[in-house]
Amino acid sequence: MEISEVMKKxxxxxxxxGKPTGVLMIIAGGLFALFGLPLYVIGSVxxxxxxxxxxxxxxxxxxxxxxxxxPAAEMSEAFLEHYAKFLKWQLFHLIAAIVIILLIxxxxxxxxxxxxxxxxxxRTQL
Numbered sequence: 530m531e532i533s534e535v536m537k538k539x540x541x542x543x544x545x546x547g548k549p550t551g552v553l554m555i556i557a558g559g560l561f562a563l564f565g566l567p568l569y570v571i572g573s574v575x576x577x578x579x580x581x582x583x584x585x586x587x588x589x590x591x592x593x594x595x596x597x598x599x600p601a602a603e604m605s606e607a608f609l610e611h612y613a614k615f616l617k618w619q620l621f622h623l624i625a626a627i628v629i630i631l632l633i634x635x636x637x638x639x640x641x642x643x644x645x646x647x648x649x650x651x652r653t654q655l
Contacts (some may be wrong), residue, residue, distance in 0.1 A: 532600050540597040547590025554583025575629065578622040585615035 532540070562576025592608035595601075 532596070537597050540593045544590045544594035544597065547586055547593065551583045551585075551587030551590060554586060555580050558583055571629070575622055575625045578618055578625055582615055582618035582622055585611050585618060589615055 558576045558579030558581075560576070561579060562573040565572030565574070565576050589608055589611035592604055592611055596604045596608055
């Protein structure tokens with residue numbers, strides 16, 4: 530399997546930036562999961578998804594580095610497989626983050642309504 534110089538350049542960029550990004554995603558995911566545990570299990574879900582996503586990004590970057598050094602069909606398949614899984618887990622992470630943000634907004638609105646109703650109740654008592 531022959532690859533062009535342009536493709537080698539892109540593979541090098543993916544390998545160069547993918548590995549540290551994957552490691553940082555794993556670390557951040559661990560921190561999110563750790564600090565999300567007090568908010569019950571649902572608070573740690575985005576962190577766990579970020580850990581899995583970071584792992585697949587790291588594996589994808591590793592496969593890109595191997596393809597650049599020694600092009601082989603198996604490595605290309607591994608690269609694409611890990612990258613596809615990375616994208617899928619990123620989607621899950623984004624959905625979980627959006628759901629949690631919506632729940633926080635909903636809880637905030639409920640607290641505001643409760644505060645307004647309490648204030649109105651005390652004003653009518655006077």
